[in-house]
Amino acid sequence: MEHPIWNGRDGEVDWRPVDPRLVWVRLINLALGAIPLTVVAAVLSTWWWGARFGILVAACALVLIAARVVAIVRAVRVWAYAETGEHLLVRHGIWTRCLSIVPYGRLQYLDLTADPASRLFGLTTVKLHTAAATTDATVPGLAPAEATALRDRLADVSGARTEGL
Known part of the structure; x- marks a missing residue:
């Protein structure tokens, strides 16, 4: 259950949400930083420790990126x-x-x-x-x-x- 402090009491507070297009802005900024970093980490891991470790690093990075995408979508919905x-x-x-x-x-x-x-x-x-x-x-x-x-x-x-x- 949502605490009243976040929604105001009895309609006292008229919350205005931010534009939903902010999700795309945040996703673009995430992609610009995370994708090159993931590629570099996977290539260096493959070079130093072998292909299996490089694939593991890339897979872990992609899971973290996916979690961040979910967090961005939820965070933009809450901002008001x-x-x-x-x-x-x-x-x-x-x-x-x-x-x-x-x-x-x-x-x-x-x-x-x-x-x-x-x-x-x-x-x-x-x-x-x-x-x-x-x-x-x-x-x-x-x-x-x-x-x-x-x-x-x-x-x-x-x-x-x-x-x-």
Whole structure:
């Protein structure tokens, strides 16, 4: 059973999921790193210890890659954010659940970023920076228009909250 902290109580929190295309971005990034590493490890293992060991190394790597693919799909489904009256909430994680609560008045600046795979799928990441490094939060996998609108709303509300300081 899902704990109420992750879904809000009685519809109080309107969670917005990240774009499902983020799965493809994460899979491309995984492939770009894991496939060449697997090939090199299998070739070197074959060269040093023989073909059987090379096949074993490649098979183990493929099992680990498959497990990571499953984890990526599940992790993207869980990632969401919500805007409340006083805070931005960001939740993520499949093994260890993480709920970041970022007070609007503590926001110092916002970054919009997109790596090459994200740009290929038209996605952007919003990174929030606060005075305390431990409360920084990231919302990946947003369409550029949604990321820009979120950035603008956060900038407006955080500016209004910090004017009196």
